[in-house]
Amino acid sequence: NAGVTQTPKFQVLKTGQSMTLQCAQDMNHEYMSWYRQDPGMGLRLIHYSVGAGITDQGEVPNGYNVSRSTTEDFPLRLLSAAPSQTSVYFCASSPGTYLPLEQYFGPGTRLTVT
Amino acid sequence: ELKVEQNPLFLSMQEGKNYTIYCNYSTTSDRLYWYRQDPGKSLESLFVLLSNGAVKQEGRLMASLDTKARLSTLHITAAVHDLSATYFCAVDQSWPGGYQKVTFGIGTKLQVIP
Numbered sequence: 560n561a562g563v564t565q566t567p568k569f570q571v572l573k574t575g576q577s578m579t580l581q582c583a584q585d586m587n588h589e590y591m592s593w594y595r596q597d598p599g600m601g602l603r604l605i606h607y608s609v610g611a612g613i614t615d616q617g618e619v620p621n622g623y624n625v626s627r628s629t630t631e632d633f634p635l636r637l638l639s640a641a642p643s644q645t646s647v648y649f650c651a652s653s654p655g656t657y658l659p660l661e662q663y664f665g666p667g668t669r670l671t672v673t
Numbered sequence: 674e675l676k677v678e679q680n681p682l683f684l685s686m687q688e689g690k691n692y693t694i695y696c697n698y699s700t701t702s703d704r705l706y707w708y709r710q711d712p713g714k715s716l717e718s719l720f721v722l723l724s725n726g727a728v729k730q731e732g733r734l735m736a737s738l739d740t741k742a743r744l745s746t747l748h749i750t751a752a753v754h755d756l757s758a759t760y761f762c763a764v765d766q767s768w769p770g771g772y773q774k775v776t777f778g779i780g781t782k783l784q785v786i787p
Contacts, residue, residue: 590773601761601779602716609771617774649715659704659723660765660775664715 560585563665565650571671572640580635580668582650589655591633592662595619595646602649608633640672675700677764679778686752687786694747694781696762705745706763707736710780716761720747752785759783 566581584591592607594617604617608627622644624636633652637644647669651662676699686692696705707719720729722738722745729736733756735748745762759780767773 592775594777599779602763602777604774604776607774609773615772615774618776651716657767657771659706659721660773661706661718661721662716662775664717666715 562586563650563652563663565648565665565668567668568666569669571673572637573673574640574642576640578637578640580637580648580650580670582633582635582665583631584633584652584663585631586652586654586663587630588652588663589630590653590660590662591627592617592651592653593623593625593633593635594649594651595644596649596667597646605635605648637670642672644670645672646670675702675764675766675774675776677762677776677778679760679762679781681781682779683782683784685784685786686749688753689751691751692749694749694760694783696745696747696778698743698745698762698764698776700766701740701743702764702766703740704765705738706765706775707745707747708761708763708777710759710761712758719760749783752783754785754787757783757785 563584593605594602606625608614650665653662705722708716720736725740727738761780763777765775
């Protein structure tokens with residue numbers, strides 16, 4: 560199993576550009592989530608999904624969009640990039656709702672917005 | 674809103690010494706997680722604590738949970754350099770319909786000095 564994969568590993572965007580961060584898992588996990596990690600702020604939840612077709616907002620959803628059309632994939636879209644979105648983004652998955660949310664994390668995407 | 678607080682945020686300790694990291698959270702939850710992150714890497718799960726009084730041990734690390742006090746501890750015994758990393762605690766909340774969110778603490782950066 561590849562586990563949780565994320566692409567790209569690094570990305571530089573100009574202010575106002577849009578892009579999609581890809582996340583995929585091959586463990587048949589129902590629960591998937593996106594976090595951003597900034598120095599001194601830990602991990603903050605952006606959006607999460609409890610299954611295909613079902614998503615919800617986390618702590619910092621503004622400027623980001625998600626959809627979940629399959630169990631395997633959970634892309635994160637930046638609609639119009641801003642310097643405040645410079646961060647490291649982690650995708651994670653967990654077996655399912657109603658179960659303990661021990662999460663498996665992807666390797667991360669380091670995004671810089673200039 | 675669930676708040677998760679860790680202390681200390683930075684810890685420099687000598688090899689061979691013992692120390693404890695504390696994690697307090699603000700609302701009722703029976704499920705707490707500890708993760709480790711090496712510099713520039715992703716997060717890996719260390720412990721899942723699912724009930725009051727739960728205790729888990731792996732090598733020189735031992736985690737416990739007191740849900741009445743809303744407190745978890747991560748105890749380090751006879752620290753070695755390989756334990757140098759940032760340690761996060763996380764707590765989850767659930768709602769009807771299967772929705773669950775995980776809130777992370779800011780993290781404790783541990784440096785073990787030879």
